[in-house]
Amino acid sequence: MKGNGATAGLLNGVRLEPVPPGSEVALGNEAARHAGAPDKKTLEAATRVLLDRLADLQDVFQADGRHALLLILQGRDAAGKDGLIKTVYGAFNPTGVRVAAFGPPTPLELRHDFLWRVHQVVPPRGMIGVFNRSHYEDVLAVRVRRLAPEAVWRGRFAQINDFEAMLHANGVIVRKCFLHISQDEQRERLLARLDDPRKNWKFRLEDLKDRDRWDAYTAAYREVLARCSSAAAPWYVVPADDKPVRNYLVARLLVETLESLELAYPIMNPAVRAAAGDFR
Secondary structure, three states: OOHHHHHHHOOOOOOOOOOOOOOOOOOOOOHHHHOOOOHHHHHHHHHHHHHHHHHHHHHHHHHHHHOEEEHHHHHOOOHHHHHHHHHHHHHHHHHHHEEEEEOOOHHHHOOOOOOHHHHOOOOOOEEEEEEOOOHHHOHHHHHHHOOOOOHHHHHHHHHHHHHHHHHHOOOOOEEEEEEEEEEEHHHHHHHHHHHHOHHHHHHOHHHHHHHHHHHEEEHHHHHHHHHHHHOOOEEEEEOOHHHHHHHHHHHHHHHHHHHOOOOOOOOOHHHHHHOOOOOO
């Protein structure tokens, strides 16, 4: 983390740690805030530094071409998935980014296995992708809303782990973030949607029904985090009540991920360099 010593010190402990495989994660309201986070001004300044770094890293990532990066975002309604994508992915050159959002499956998609529509939009090597919701809806919403028998959705955990392991083995770096908000914060954001004509088109009756299913979704998310966090595709719980904290944490995770890849620009082909001698 670049910056002066005081700022760096304030942010040392403000980072995400992967969910250990098989662990029980606390998803109470208190986990939706980061107790040690500094003030908004400090966070936003630090995030701008990270976003500049992401822009630089994307350039060499795309040129390097050995990997793809996929960020999977899950969260309750109004958790901030759209806002996070706008802020953090706004740092990237759009020509090197692929964004995919998943709603209810179409009739054609329902005739395929549940991963078919997902695999088609996994970013190719050299590209940075993000999923706004994902294949995890097939063990979350499908489970809570009872859209399929338990024997069907429970078998999908192993299929998801195998799928993500296959992506990893083929050069796709997978990072998964659960944007965790409290009941009170979700209520405030849903009310804001009702009051703001620029946002109330987002409000759905299903949002209210899902709010009544809060405990059922909490149990479903706990099982997802326990069963599907792995070394190949780790889950991270992002305290998302505070938007500057959320943005900083995910931007830092992406910077740390890209920096760990030892990226490099390709060496120019000697034949091309020799042929270009006359041009020089």
